[in-house]
Amino acid sequence: MQEFDFAIVGAGIAGVSAAYHFAPRARVIILEREHVPAYHTTGRSAALHSETYGSAEIRAITVATGRFYRNPPPGFAERPVLTPRGALIAGRAEQQPALQKAAAEYASLVPSVRWLEPPEVLARQPLLKPEAAGGGAVFEPEADDMDVAAIHAGFLRGARAAGAVLRLNAEVAALDRKNGRWEIRLGDGETIAAANIVNTSGAWADVVGGLAGARPVGLVPKRRTAFTFDAPAGVAIEKMPMVIDFDESWYIKPEVGQFLASPADETPSPPCDAQPDEMDIAIAVDRIETATTLQIRRLKNKWAGLRSFVSDKNLVVGYDGSVPGFFWLAGQGGYGIQTGAAAGRLAASLALDGKLPADIVELGVTEAALSPGRFTQR
Ligand SMILES: Cc1cc2nc3c(=O)[nH]c(=O)nc-3n(C[C@H](O)[C@H](O)[C@H](O)COP(=O)(O)OP(=O)(O)OC[C@H]3O[C@@H](n4cnc5c(N)ncnc54)[C@H](O)[C@@H]3O)c2cc1C
Structure with a gap:
């Protein structure tokens, strides 16, 4: 043995x-x-x-973990495993006080985090409709894509x-x-x-x-759905930040020539090989089309995975x-x-x-x- x-x-x-x-x-x-x-x-x-x-x-x-990923030991990876992305947690006008409070709290651990006025949010992510950014956003400039x-x-x-x-x-x-x-x-x-x-x-x-x-x-495994779709023709999205709405009910993240999106669902599930549910995808498409000028005509890829939490x-x-x-x-x-x-x-x-x-x-x-x-x- x-x-x-x-x-x-x-x-x-x-x-x-x-x-x-x-x-x-x-x-x-x-x-x-x-x-x-x-x-x-x-x-x-x-x-x-x-x-x-x-x-x-x-x-x-x-x-x-960021300290390790930003400076891994020699031979760990051929290229940097973190690349700059930036993240905006955007909210509606009535959410502004809560957004400002969250920005102050996060800044105590990550000093570069700050609250952005609505016009600054739209300048960084012009695909957002003004009402979706009416309360401004928490901006995390050092949020990174991970390989x-x-x-x-x-x-x-x-x-x-x-x-x-x-x-x-x-x-x-x-x-x-x-x-x-x-x-x-x-x-x-x-x-x-x-x-x-x-x-x-x-x-x-x-x-x-x-x-x-x-x-x-x-432990409660919770299914989360994700999918990708093409960026609008002629719009350079590579340098845009990820956008997460303050209620965490949808997000979009630029990838090469496409967006990764999710309804940020959390459906309890037994442990299994999780599969995407068409209803969750439809909900995400609706929320994203409501909050942005994006039109999602065709999905390129879709999947789901289990995020497992204790209480x-x-x-x-x-x-x-x-x-x-x-x-x-x-x-x-x-x-x-x-x-x-x-x-x-x-x-x-x-x-x-x-x-x-x-x-x-x-x-x-x-x-x-x-x-x-x-x-x-x-
Ligand atoms: C849509 C989505 C978006 C996410 N976004 C992020 C993100 O942006 N950033 C982030 O940090 N995290 C994110 N997560 C969460 C992250 O992916 C998970 O927290 C992480 O992958 C969990 O890793 P794990 O090793 O615990 O589990 P797993 O990757 O599931 O690995 C567990 C392994 O155990 C094996 N196993 C189980 N039982 C047995 C057995 N009896 N014998 C042998 N092998 C067994 C399984 O086959 C499996 O391979 C996201 C998750 C989802 C679904």
Whole structure:
């Protein structure tokens, strides 16, 4: 039987970042059920790195991750993995006080964030109708596009270089703790042994926790739909910022020659291979055509993915309080890529050193805020 220190379940962004940070110090295997890594949520994101999005802890871990993505170690990727985009959170006239309050709050963590007057919003994003920007906007100039494929590949390459093994078509079907180690039975009947499990199984995190006998953290996978469509002929969109409406009921993000769009839906779903729903797409088209001058005639591509949240929308990171050798790295919600690097690093630090890295503590993150015990303690 092959024997490892850590068996990481799932090869999305959480699994490969964990492997990258654990592998220099431990024997690591990544077990992925699908025939390719990043098949589920990681391959379906909108790829924005926003330091104003999410809870205070999520924003802090995003800041720490930005430091890694902006200056990765040599050989991590061939090109920069972050490129400037900018993001506008725009609102109607009656939302102006709330927008100004949000801008002030975000600026305390990200000093470049500021509130823009309606005319400035329209100058930066002329496709918005004036009424959709009547309250101005929170402007985050340092929000960046992420090259998710390059980031995922960089973590995987680095993990393998440090000795980690990736097994595809390797569903974790059963977990038994015997004599202080886990016997991991795969879907094909093979058994692998590891001292510890790292649960990075995304939407399936409570299912995998259940295999180990852990109490659920109450993870709720929520489907989010996305699609792309061509930009209007003759309009140069490459330098335009992403626009998110203040109610988070739609967004559009320029990509090469096209827009990526979403109704920002959050429909609870069992863990599965999520598919887009035509009604959600129709809702998005209507909202975007109402708020902008865009006419969406034909979709180029459409998909959906599961963003999985616990009740406080923070990450769940740490050893389970009741099941020895079972480590959670779950609850990535809508922030798994933008928190990816620092989440993997803080997981390795907690698992191997029993404490968070000092730079992440300095940003205001505590072990208690991430602990699975906040949901699983009896
Ligand atoms: C439309 C959309 C837009 C988004 N936009 C952004 C964004 O702009 N910025 C951002 O940071 N995030 C964004 N996200 C969220 C981000 O994509 C997720 O937070 C992140 O991908 C979650 O990564 P993960 O590794 O936890 O999960 P996943 O990528 O789903 O990986 C989990 C893996 O575990 C495997 N697995 C499960 N059970 C088992 C088992 N029993 N045995 C073996 N393997 C198993 C699965 O096959 C899967 O590959 C978006 C998501 C969506 C859907």
